[in-house]
Amino acid sequence: MRHGKYPLLAAFLLPPLALYGYFVVSPYAQSFLIAMTNWQGLSPAYEFVGFDNFKRIMGDEYVWNALLNNLWLLVLLPLLTIALGLFLATMLNVGGRGGRSTVTGVRGSALYKVIYFAPQMLSVSIVGVLWAEVYNPRSGLLNSALRAVGLDGLAKVWLGDPAYAFWAVLAVMVWANVGFYVVLFGAAMQSVPRDIYEAAALDGASRLTTLVRITVPLLWDTIQVAWVYLAILALDGFALIHVMTRGGPNFSTDVVGLRLYTEAFGDYKWGYASAIGVVMFFVTLSVTVLSLRLTRRERIEHS
Amino acid sequence: MAQSDLNRRTVLRRAAAAGVLAGPAAGLLSSCALGDDTSGDTSGKFEGTKSDKNPLGVKEDAPLDVVIFNGGFGEDYAKAHEAMYKETYPKAEVKHSAVVEINKELQPRFVDGTPPDFVNNSGAGQIDLGGLVAQGALADLTPLLDAPSLDVAGKKVRDTLLPGTVDSGSFDGKTYVLNYAYTVYGIWYSDKLFKAKGWEYAKTWDEHIALCKKIKAAGIAPWTYQGKHPRYMSWPVISTAIKFGGPQVAMAIDNLEPNAWTSDAMKAAAEAWYQIVKDKYILEGSPGLDHKQSQTEWCKGNAAFISCGSWLESEQKAVTPEGFNMAVAPTPSLGSGDKLPFAAIRGTAGEPFVVPAKAKNERGGMELMRHMLSMKGAKDFTGKVSSLSVVAGAADGVTLPFGLTSAVKALADSGSNGFNWVYNVYYRKLERELVDAACGEFFSGRTTPAEFLAACQKGADLIAADTSFKKYKRSA
Numbered sequence: 001m002r003h004g005k006y007p008l009l010a011a012f013l014l015p016p017l018a019l020y021g022y023f024v025v026s027p028y029a030q031s032f033l034i035a036m037t038n039w040q041g042l043s044p045a046y047e048f049v050g051f052d053n054f055k056r057i058m059g060d061e062y063v064w065n066a067l068l069n070n071l072w073l074l075v076l077l078p079l080l081t082i083a084l085g086l087f088l089a090t091m092l093n094v095g096g097r098g099g100r101s102t103v104t105g106v107r108g109s110a111l112y113k114v115i116y117f118a119p120q121m122l123s124v125s126i127v128g129v130l131w132a133e134v135y136n137p138r139s140g141l142l143n144s145a146l147r148a149v150g151l152d153g154l155a156k157v158w159l160g161d162p163a164y165a166f167w168a169v170l171a172v173m174v175w176a177n178v179g180f181y182v183v184l185f186g187a188a189m190q191s192v193p194r195d196i197y198e199a200a201a202l203d204g205a206s207r208l209t210t211l212v213r214i215t216v217p218l219l220w221d222t223i224q225v226a227w228v229y230l231a232i233l234a235l236d237g238f239a240l241i242h243v244m245t246r247g248g249p250n251f252s253t254d255v256v257g258l259r260l261y262t263e264a265f266g267d268y269k270w271g272y273a274s275a276i277g278v279v280m281f282f283v284t285l286s287v288t289v290l291s292l293r294l295t296r297r298e299r300i301e302h303s
Numbered sequence: 304m305a306q307s308d309l310n311r312r313t314v315l316r317r318a319a320a321a322g323v324l325a326g327p328a329a330g331l332l333s334s335c336a337l338g339d340d341t342s343g344d345t346s347g348k349f350e351g352t353k354s355d356k357n358p359l360g361v362k363e364d365a366p367l368d369v370v371i372f373n374g375g376f377g378e379d380y381a382k383a384h385e386a387m388y389k390e391t392y393p394k395a396e397v398k399h400s401a402v403v404e405i406n407k408e409l410q411p412r413f414v415d416g417t418p419p420d421f422v423n424n425s426g427a428g429q430i431d432l433g434g435l436v437a438q439g440a441l442a443d444l445t446p447l448l449d450a451p452s453l454d455v456a457g458k459k460v461r462d463t464l465l466p467g468t469v470d471s472g473s474f475d476g477k478t479y480v481l482n483y484a485y486t487v488y489g490i491w492y493s494d495k496l497f498k499a500k501g502w503e504y505a506k507t508w509d510e511h512i513a514l515c516k517k518i519k520a521a522g523i524a525p526w527t528y529q530g531k532h533p534r535y536m537s538w539p540v541i542s543t544a545i546k547f548g549g550p551q552v553a554m555a556i557d558n559l560e561p562n563a564w565t566s567d568a569m570k571a572a573a574e575a576w577y578q579i580v581k582d583k584y585i586l587e588g589s590p591g592l593d594h595k596q597s598q599t600e601w602c603k604g605n606a607a608f609i610s611c612g613s614w615l616e617s618e619q620k621a622v623t624p625e626g627f628n629m630a631v632a633p634t635p636s637l638g639s640g641d642k643l644p645f646a647a648i649r650g651t652a653g654e655p656f657v658v659p660a661k662a663k664n665e666r667g668g669m670e671l672m673r674h675m676l677s678m679k680g681a682k683d684f685t686g687k688v689s690s691l692s693v694v695a696g697a698a699d700g701v702t703l704p705f706g707l708t709s710a711v712k713a714l715a716d717s718g719s720n721g722f723n724w725v726y727n728v729y730y731r732k733l734e735r736e737l738v739d740a741a742c743g744e745f746f747s748g749r750t751t752p753a754e755f756l757a758a759c760q761k762g763a764d765l766i767a768a769d770t771s772f773k774k775y776k777r778s779a
Binding site: 132135246267272 | 406407410413414416428430431434435437438439440530531533586587588589590591592593596600605731732735736739740743744747749771772
C-alpha cells in the first residue's frame, strides 16, 4: 500500500508542477540569465556582460529615486489601507449600537459594503483613467467640489505638481484596495465569537477600545496576510502609475516597475531591464519574508 | 562499505539535482526569449526579375505582410495604398493588420527573425528607431530611393521628396526609415479669435509679450501647454534658440556636444520664454492637464497659444468649434540679431515606415513604399487624413482644412530657412524622459532658466557617457 501511494501522488502533482515550472519558474530563471547580458530585445544578438548591469543599477539615480518611492509606498500603503479597512470593517460588523444587545454593524451596512467593494470590480486602468479625470485641475471633480464650497485655496494642480502627485496616487491606491480588505476583515470578524463583543459592550468598552483590544489581536493572522499582499502591491504599483502619471512630474511618482518597463519597451535595454527585475525580485522576497517574521505572534485560539 | 555506499548515493543525488538545474539553464539562452541566431538568415527571400515596370524586382505572387499603426491617421489610407499595390500585382496576397501597440505585437517577431515586410512604426508603442538601426534590424532603403517614381515621369523617388525627408530617416548617412507625413511645428492660435479681438500675431519676442499682456487683460490665458508631456514646450524654446543662433545650435544638441544645451543661444531663448512663466501668462492648472485636456482648453478659447505639430488639427477635430480656424506661425524672433528670419519654421518628415532587414518580401515592402510615394498615393493620403505627405507638390489641388492650409503657407514662407533637429530620434530617452522632466519643472515655475538648461545638459551628458546607447553624428 505504502508503495502504491507515490505513483498516485505523482500523477496528481507532477502535471501542475510541470506547468508551473514551464510558465512561471522558467521565465524567472531566464530573466536571471538575460540580466547578465546586454540583450537589446530586437535581434537575437547579445553578449554576456557579467554583473555590469547590476553595477549600473547601483549608480543609476533614477532607479534609486524609483526605489525610494516604492519604499514610501511600502510603508504607507499597508498602514493606511489596513487601518482604514479595520475601521470600516468594525463599523460595518460590530460598530452598531442598536437598542438590543446583539452585535451588529451600523445602519445601512449592507449598502456600504457594496460601495466599498465596488472599486475592486474595476480594472486598474479604469481606476487610473477615472481618477486622472477627477484630478483634472480645471474641470475635475475634486477641484470643482473644493471650489464649490469656497475652498479655492485647497484646489491644487494635483498630478501636475511634484509636491502632491505622489500623495494623489497613493490616495487612489488606498481607495482601490480598501474595499477588499473591508470584506476580508469583515469575514474574519464573523468568526470571532459574538459573546466576546457582547461582553466588551456590557463592560462599557468604547468602539476604539473594542477595535484595539479585541478585534486587532483576534484578527492578527488576517492582518498579517493583508500586510504581505499590500507590501507586494506597494512594490509594484506599475499599472496605476503608468496610466495616471507615467512617473511624472519630474519622476516624483516613478516606481521601479515603471523604470523597468521604460528601460525595456522605451529604450530597448532588455538586459538592464531584466537586471532591475532581478533586483526587484529579491527586494520583494526579502520584504515578504521580513514582514512575515516581524509580525509573527502567538496564535490565539478562540472556539 | 556503508560509508562508500552513502557517498555514491550522495554523489548520484547531487548529480541528479545539478542536472535538473543545469539542463534547462543551458538550453534557455539558445531556445527561449532571447531567440536563436540561426533563424531568419537572408536566404529564402522572395525575389523576382527586375524590369522597367518592376524596378525593384518584386516577385509578383509573393504575399506581402503589412502592419499599420492604428492611430490618428487610422488605417483606411493604408488600405488604399495596398489596393494600388494589388492593382499592380494582382497575384500578390496582401495581409493587412492594424495594431495600436506596435512594440508588443512586433518585438517577438523581430527577435524570432520573422518580422512583417512593411511596418508603420508609430504611436506610443513605437519601437525605438535608434535601437532598431543599431541592432541591424532594418533594411537599407537606398534601392527604393534610387528607383524611378511610379507616376512622376523621369524622376527617381528620391527627387520627388520634400527637402529633409531622406535626412530625417538617415543614421550615419544610411537611410533606413521613410518618414511619410510632413509635419510643421509651430505656435498655434485661433485665427477667428484673433480677428474678432483685433490682435495680430507678433513677430518679435517683445511684441509677443506685449500681446500676451493684452490677451490676459481680455480675460483669456495667453498660453497653455500639454502639461503632462511638457516636452512640447521644448520645441518653441529650441526653435527660438536656432533662429537666434543659427542651425549649428541644433547640430550641437544632436551630436551631444559638451554644453550644447547651455550655449548662448539656448540661454537667450530660455530667458525669453521664462517671461511667460514669470508673468503668469500660462493657463492655471496647465501642468496637471494631459495633451488632450490642454488642447481642448485651447479649443474652448480658454487659452490663446499652444505649441504643437501639424497633427493638431486632426487630433482636435472632434472638439474644435465650427469656424475656429486654427493657424500655425513660427516662433517670434528674439531681435534683429537673429541668424534666421522670422518666417523660418521647424518642418520635418515624421510618421516612420520601415522594412525589416529580415522581411521575407523585402522588395515587396519597398514596392509598397514606392506606391505610397507616387503622386496618386500621396494625394490620396493627404485627402484622407488631412496631413501633408513628403511628396513635393502632392497637396496642390487638394482641398485642405484651414490649419493645414496655414501650415502649407508657413512652409512656403520659410523656404530654405526651414530647420529641424533629430536628437529625439537618435536618443528617445533624452527628449521623452530627461528634457521632458526639465521642461515640466521650468514651465511650472519651479526652476530658473539656468537650472532648466543645466537639467537638460545633465540629461545629454548622461546619454553621452552611457556606452549602451549607440551614438549617431550628423554634419548637415
